[in-house]
Amino acid sequence: MSTPRARVVVDVMLKPEILDPQGKAVHGAFGRLGFDGVADVRQGKRFEITLDGEATEERVAEIRKAAETLLANPVIEDFAVHVENGSVEDGPVEDGPVESVDEEAEQVEETVR
């Protein structure tokens, strides 16, 4: 049996009131490519952090601290922390859709192999 490795995900987004020039550029490209009906695009960052062992509440709290200190700049960014397939339910981001996306990704990988 290998050691279980939990994954903690930190999503970082610019605060709504902060201009997002990169999101604007992507939005512009949507229009040029004919993807209509898109009102706005905001670009963020996703950090996938793999732990040695389980995502205990204590360790998730540490990651939250790291997110606040390093991964996000709270002056201009909001962040959300959640555990994927883990033992701790945490953070405002819903697990459901994220997991389903990952399952799809795994299937795609398998198909490629």
Next chain:
Amino acid sequence: MKVGVVTFPGSLDDVDARRAATLAGAEAVALWHGDADLREVDAVVLPGGFSYGDYLRAGAISRFAPVMEKVIEGAREGLPVLGICNGFQVLCESHLLPGALIKNDHRKFICKDQRLRIENNGTSWTNGYDAGQEVTIVLKNQDGGFVADDETLDMLEGEGRVVARYVDGNPNGSYRDIAGITNERGNVVGLMPHPEHCVDTLTGPSTDGLTFFTSVLKATV
């Protein structure tokens, strides 16, 4: 009078900053990001460039370099610190200065001779200018948009902590045309344009930048 200039991996303007300090009459001292040692300097310049490749956010990783522990400690005790461009980003990430710098609103790198108005000549780095003096200092940046919430912007303006403002047009989307700010005490200054490139008519449009480096000599005497 020793002026230390920090070199991070990816710093570009450290040599120019040392040269500017020397031209101003100071002894320029090279400081290394990995050494938690300020080598007994009387002032510190955090130069422009792309420290740590601007990974994560501009200045976000440099802010945790060993030398920054000492810079932050010194700044809180009154050590004059000037952050230019990337250095300004490092100072904001370190929370020595409020606000943050984001990508230019027009999404392009900018490089131009920029008109500025010096609005606070009471800082360690601007005491040689006249209040309201207009100068030309080169600007070259990717992440030069100064942003902060309205409360912070009102506070900066109310306390006279806007050091320099862009005139003749806003080049990067900075809120309220802000090009540079200072801390409460006036010893820490962040500036997006590059005074270290404007110290010699051979290579710059003016010598208006030299006064930043001569000012700090007076500030620490």
